[in-house]
Amino acid sequence: MNQDDDLFLKAYLEDRQGIVEEALQRYLPENGVPAVIYEAVRYSVFNGGKRIRPILCLAAAEAVGGDLAPAMPVACALELIHSYSLIHDDLPSMDNDDFRRGKPTCHKVFGENIAILAGDALLTEAFALLSRSEKVIFSAEKRLAVIQEIAYGAGISGMVGGQVLDVISEKSGADEQTLREIHRRKTGALIVAAVRSGALMANAGKDKIQSLSEYGIHVGMAFQIADDILNVEGDSALMGKGTGSDAARNKITYPSLLGMPAAKEILNQHVEAALASLSGFDERAMPLTVIARYIKERKS
Numbered sequence: 001m002n003q004d005d006d007l008f009l010k011a012y013l014e015d016r017q018g019i020v021e022e023a024l025q026r027y028l029p030e031n032g033v034p035a036v037i038y039e040a041v042r043y044s045v046f047n048g049g050k051r052i053r054p055i056l057c058l059a060a061a062e063a064v065g066g067d068l069a070p071a072m073p074v075a076c077a078l079e080l081i082h083s084y085s086l087i088h089d090d091l092p093s094m095d096n097d098d099f100r101r102g103k104p105t106c107h108k109v110f111g112e113n114i115a116i117l118a119g120d121a122l123l124t125e126a127f128a129l130l131s132r133s134e135k136v137i138f139s140a141e142k143r144l145a146v147i148q149e150i151a152y153g154a155g156i157s158g159m160v161g162g163q164v165l166d167v168i169s170e171k172s173g174a175d176e177q178t179l180r181e182i183h184r185r186k187t188g189a190l191i192v193a194a195v196r197s198g199a200l201m202a203n204a205g206k207d208k209i210q211s212l213s214e215y216g217i218h219v220g221m222a223f224q225i226a227d228d229i230l231n232v233e234g235d236s237a238l239m240g241k242g243t244g245s246d247a248a249r250n251k252i253t254y255p256s257l258l259g260m261p262a263a264k265e266i267l268n269q270h271v272e273a274a275l276a277s278l279s280g281f282d283e284r285a286m287p288l289t290v291i292a293r294y295i296k297e298r299k300s
Helices: 003-027 035-045 052-063 068-089 106-110 112-131 140-154 159-172 176-201 206-233 254-258 260-276 283-295
Strands: none
Touching (some): 003 052, 003 068, 003 283, 035 068, 035 106, 035 112, 052 068, 052 176, 052 206, 068 159, 068 176, 112 140, 140 159, 140 176, 159 176, 176 206, 176 254, 206 254, 206 283, 254 260, 260 283
């Protein structure tokens, strides 16, 4: 990215992160009985996340001329689902990570049983948020379409299915086609759901939604490949978690399967394809453009 893009992105992300953070504070219950589940849920959500998925949802809505307010509950629901997936991802039976964003993982603080339940709670709260009445009224048909998009992105055909393939591949190995499918589902599917949902909330036409779907597919792939590269070359202090864990678990990644030069080239190809998918949009899609460029240069 050039300096102007860098300054634009920093200002944009800071503004949107603040908006999403404020909304999450409103939407997520702060206390109740039993207190520990509220503590575990909020510990996991408010731990310094970048809020990329909700920001992509909002940016997609803006790219097609929509407003932020109708898309905000959808954006926050996406973050709750993402947070649940990270809690479960970190468990000893999955990736067995001790730190997330520089802090002890949920199961390290609250125990495995509460961590599992906190993840379950966040997934359920996300769909409660998607289905509840808001001051900003939108049709039942649109609400159902958004719920379906997100359920598809989070479920067996999306994130959960991708995680299952990932777990299986640690024992049986995987070829490039399987690895691509893991990334497409595990990371890409919820990102596609984010941009499609934002566009749906803004009443976008089919052509724009299709273009944003292509953008989401390539951004999702790029984001995960960048993660794979950072797990090898990243700075653990910047990332807030250890590096080298993929190799330690014999996990199949683009660097391990194809080598680092090829992984970086494929990352670049997906970023360029994401940018190409935005060719039919005007300056309102600038945030989406700059986010795609940023993926190649991210350090955490």
